[in-house]
Amino acid sequence: MGPFHRPALFLDFDGTLVEIAERPDAIRVPEDLPKLLHRLAAALDGALAIVSGRPLGDLIHYLPVPLPLAGEHGAALRPVPEEPPLRPDLPQPPAAWRARADALVAEYPGTLLEPKAHGFVLHYRQAPEAGAPAHALMASLVAEDPAAFTLLEAHMAWEIRPRGPSKASAVRALMAAPPFAGRTPLFIGDDVTDEEGMRACRELGGQGWRLQEAFGTPAELRRWLARALNPHEVPPSLEVTP
Known part of the structure; x- marks a missing residue:
């Protein structure tokens, strides 16, 4: 080329x-x-x-x-x-979503929640067994308000972010x-x-x-x-x- x-x-x-x-x-x-x-x-x-x-x-x-x-x-x-x-001007996920993600992190040592201004990321690189439950949880959260938020896949992580x-x-x-x-x-x-x-x-x-x-x-x-x-x-x- x-x-x-x-x-x-x-x-x-x-x-x-x-x-x-x-x-x-x-x-x-x-x-x-x-x-x-x-x-x-x-x-x-x-x-x-x-x-x-x-x-x-x-x-x-x-x-x-x-x-x-x-x-x-x-x-x-x-x-x-x-x-x-x-x-x-973007929406922020409800505090209850973050609390449910925190609960999953407590259940699976090695997982990590990374906060952002308008969302958060659930990392499971150090706990691969948490991949499926992490996806299920994050998808269920976004399903509560799909018009405002979307789910993004990353390197052994799932991220909730605003649409747009x-x-x-x-x-x-x-x-x-x-x-x-x-x-x-x-x-x-x-x-x-x-x-x-x-x-x-x-x-x-x-x-x-x-x-x-x-x-x-x-x-x-x-x-x-x-x-x-x-x-x-x-x-x-x-x-x-x-």
Whole structure:
């Protein structure tokens, strides 16, 4: 394949830029990753964004560089690093839902509940036997208000989130304004949660790549991104063959 001209680059975080960990707070961010992303964003005239399911606060903590960010699958958007994030008015799940999820976590040691502003995630990576009951519980909760909430599958986890925002909506919002507008979008992710963003990029005339198929591992992706900056500065296009 040929060069990917004037790209707008959208990158997932967990499992894509950094390796998946047993717990969300146990990830290891390579020391040089923030600097690499900062340099790459500058070379792309700012058209690089992190699009993640994590809260914006997590992304800012792990990547302390001025990048456009989309958190919580598009429910929180920071298109301009120097400006406050955009947060649409979204519903929050009832407290009783969280209590029922807490009860399941207490029943299955190793499971973990990750709270978010407008939902929560039930992780069972350290307790695989909890996968089926976790799915059953989360699906039953969403069934109580399917017009407002949806259930999202992730790496050995189930997430309840509001309907409406998605990684696709985040991509489309960013692509509608500088510095992304007029560029060809490329989304790289590793999970089913990234398929929406990939599909949006394809519909906008770009590409969506699964990490496992295009690179194999986050380390290989980081090496590919670093090579895009060699020998001295990023070229005006990215070679689409990793």
